[in-house]
Amino acid sequence: MTSSPSAASSPGRPGPASPRTTPPPGAATPELAEGGAVVALASLAGFEGCFGCGTDAENGLRIRHGGVVDGVMTCEFTVRKEHQGAPGFCHGGVLATAMDEALGGAAWLLGNRYVTGRLETDYLAPVPVGADVHLRAWCTGVDGRKAFVEGEARTGGPDGPVAVRAAGVFIEVPQEHFVPQGS
């Protein structure tokens, strides 16, 4: 497992994880699945309504999922003008959504179904409209139903400066969690 790309890339800054998004001592450190079929993902295959990644979500982010290399999942999206907060710049909530998608995607690649329990974000640099945002996410530990995941978003290329960092806790849920109430 590649443990902490963010710590290496931003010397002098504290990591994004608070005590609540840091795995306890002794937590397991499983690998993300590197491509191929994953049972949890297969159960939702064909669903294109996701605001983060769905191609049917007209105003969604249309995040494009990449692969997993050395335990780090990658994905990317392009900031459109409907994503603006301040004129010409991406809204922070849009960037939090993108981090949720990236970190959530990494959790699902552990092979189970997860929902976001907690998401922490640090904004380090503004992201302009038109920018390609390169996201990376990795798991720092699993403790029972809790998966601890961190990630970062870069602009100006996959190795460009870090604009956003995030840490989250994702909670494993059964398939029934996704059955809408009343159906």
Ligand SMILES: CCCCC/C=C\C/C=C\C/C=C\C/C=C\CCCC(=O)SCCNC(=O)CCNC(=O)[C@H](O)C(C)(C)COP(=O)(O)OP(=O)(O)OC[C@H]1O[C@@H](n2cnc3c(N)ncnc32)[C@H](O)[C@@H]1OP(=O)(O)O
């Ligand atoms: C979700 C959509 C997925 C769609 C996927 C589609 C296709 C798949 C393809 C690719 C995948 C790509 C991307 C990934 C996808 C999505 C990313 C976005 C994900 C979301 O956008 S998802 C929506 C927002 N999200 C919610 O809608 C959650 C609402 N919520 C609840 O549904 C409950 O609240 C729940 C189930 C979380 C817990 O309820 P519960 O009763 O089952 O369990 P309980 O409370 O006992 O907690 C058990 C253990 O989790 C700990 N824990 C609980 N909450 C915590 C918190 N906030 N912080 C830290 N730890 C927490 C406890 O402390 C305990 O820990 P311990 O075991 O150590 O005591």
